[in-house]
Amino acid sequence: MALRLYNTLTRRLEPLEPIRSGQVSMYTCGPTIWNYAHIGNFRTFLFEDLLRRWLEASGLSVFHIMNLTDVDDRIIREASARGTDIRSFTEPFARAFFEDRDWLRLRPAHVYPRATDFIDPMIALVQGLMDRGFAYQGEDGSVYFAIDRFPAYGRLSQLDRRELKAGASGRISADEYDKENAQDFVLWKAARPEDEAVGAAWDAPFGRGRPGWHLECSAMGLALLEREGLGPVLDIHAGGVDLIFPHHEDEIAQSCAYTGEAHFARMWVHGEFLNVRGSKMSKRFGNITTPRDLREDGVDPGALRLLLFQTHYRQKLDLTDDGLAAAREGCRRLGEFDSRLRRSETTPAGEENDFTPWGRNLEQKVAGALDDDLNAPEAVAAVFQASRDGNRLLDLGIFPAAADRDRWARLLGVLDILPAEAGAAAIVTPGGGSGVAAGALSPSPPADPAEAEAWAVAWAAARAAAKGSKDYKEADRIRALLAGAGWEIRDARDGRAEVRRVFP
């Protein structure tokens, strides 16, 4: 394992050195399930997926936690407006999130803790912080974290070096709560009638209320680490750049003040934002794009993964139609090569040919790139290069050994950027047709998929016969007819032809 990652905590590339040899604990901040997660959220999840996969491909055993935030202001507001409770309101969005996750081929985390299932650990954490003097109760009944009692506060975001402009973001009114210091953050929010109405209030020794957002991740992370016997410190904590401050800063303060450890996570990694056509996704701009939107537009998840991996995770990325189109074409090409490689003849094991260095080279390039702070664009470049070189070797009649194929499959399995719909091909041999005369075939395909394939194959055979008698006009007519119905014909050099369904 030679993976180096950019650690936000030190602002340097650092080798990943797991606390327990061979094992990595990873916590990634998940979605707030108040709506459909958008493609920006998923860009972060996608880079985390690559990290997860690369750790596993490197032989590490990963314990991956992703939380679902199912109680917050927006959820309460929306549940309230619909006259329902927060659980019923969030449930469909949790399901939608898992659907989108699967569509984008994200490897499922080992646990998806929901905030409302971890109220007890949260209360214990707040109580512990109060007992240790890090937290106090305001006159409004809410409990706050006193940042001036935690000297390390600001280390992650370099807050000690910055001057805060109160309310600069315009997102929060500074005097909404009763705090000692304007920068103190809330751990436990005293219950309001609106909270009670939607089931967002719980009893606690310090008063009825609900958890603050930052508290959730600390409490769930620590509780799950303990349950798994993994100690009080995470190896990796990841999220989007916007979470550095205040979310992750606050998590560190709460967790470390509670455990007494120097770190909540040794390595903090953050992914950059995805913009859509030049601007940040926001309701105001009406440019929220979700995976389901893209799916409806016929975007292939493999192409989308390819597109996002063609830019480094710490670089801003603009999602555009041109980019999607380009990725779709690149993805198609990789898919063509992949199926060609799978179907090719094989060189016996132990016999070396030009495919042997091909495989070694691919492996070395991809591993080198991913080890270097997850340089996916470079890994993708190596994959394209291998696909071109591989096609050339196959053109020359040089075939891969099983080991070469396995290498390709394993490395592609890490990136997972092949198209979803490959379009199985049926081979038509001249003379081996069904014997059905072209005149007897229907010009339009049957609805049933299996019958449609038989129909296409029969037409292809008829075309082969026409070609055999040099009736090119008829052959071209049939090819056009099939194309119109969504079937593509490719003639091979040996006179055989392939028919395959084309997915638009």
Place this chain on the structure above:
RNA sequence: GGCGCCGUAGCCAAGUGGUAAGGCAGAGGUCUGCAAAACCUCUAUUCGCGAGUUCGAUUCUCGCCGGCGCCUCCA
């Protein structure tokens, strides 16, 4: 006001103190009856602009111009 990021071919995007990966698009070619697919060749003497350090800078430093993010519950 504070902290920070970015500006590389028509578009997207890696990268290095020693002279520019990869993808898409485009042009020509090989193969083919013609296509498709695949492959080959070509497409930035140049990395926003200016100055400095250096034998040498796209890569380091400073300034400028342009775009962007965070600054208390947004991935």
